[in-house]
Amino acid sequence: MKSMRTIIEKIDKNKINTYIIREAGRILREGGLVAFPTETVYGLGADALNEHAAQKIYAAKGRPSDNPLIIHITNMDDLAKITSFIPEAAKVIADKYWPGPLTMIFDKSGIVPYGTTGGLDTVAVRMPSHEIAREVIDAGGGYIAAPSANTSGRPSPTTALHVEEDMTGKIDMIIDGGSVDIGVESTILDMTVVPPMILRPGAITREMLTELIGEVSVDKTLITPDSKKTPKAPGMKYRHYAPKAELTIVEGEIKEVIAKINSLAAEKLEEGLKVGIIGTEETVGCYPAGDVKSIGTREDEATIAGSLYGILREFDNDGVDYIYSEAFATGGIGSAIMNRLLKAAGHHVIHI
Ligand code: AMP
């Protein structure tokens, strides 16, 4: 692909520069690409109703064309225009969790091009809460397709620097709004089936949704990953979020996990290889050798979600050959953390 000039602009989310927003809006309306922060991860935006613009996203990311895009909106009137039916339960959920880190899937209306939905008759929609994202969406015409702003297969970007690593020379503009809040992608909930089904875990958990609308199912491929079934979200079948090093998760009683990771690390270090270790605030002091990083504290799992992708990128930059990680609890946001970590590890887990 021909290299282009990428404009990089900083915006303070508490004092939004309207000139930069207008410029981003102009680029999007003319069919260009703008990366911007959301509360989950950085998104790579294009006009979702312009098939040609949406196609540019696939080229910039190197994304397979059967992997559909999520359309980002800022209000419920716009939801009605891109869908052909909105179930009552979706209105209840939107009322409580939109704007926020939740994507819902609906039957699409005629104005949504198949180039945006990967040929599907359904459309994924999210209403983000991040102030900069909302301003960019409105300035760009109201319907912005925005997958994570990373090269396909790399960890999703949680800072503008991560976006720059992957997208400089490939897109028109990057808006730097600082670090994101959550750090893992939105929950995806399929509203075209009864009961609604979670296709990707995120910060809005199954427990939160069940409490609100009753029964919610979970795509079986998320629970038993080696089953022969294809995930319902086309993108979930790809080996996402992968660091360059081989990642192994060690699961079990924490003292034994630490001992196992130390012995695995010692073996590789002995061979002259570079080893990365993912521990927590509680355990980093227990690893005497290797490139040891704390992913956050078990007292507050949101800190772990927030650091996950950044740490995987740091290990890429450090050039480690092997990474060993502790496993994390799977309740609440923990399901999203373990889903991403397992994918990054290609489901390579040692149980002790
Ligand atoms: P990303 O934008 O990188 O967070 O990826 C979007 C995710 O949403 C991918 O896993 C897609 O497969 C999924 N997705 C988007 N649209 C649909 C849809 N209509 N049906 C099912 N999954 C979808």
Ligand code: MG
């Ligand atoms: Mg992605």
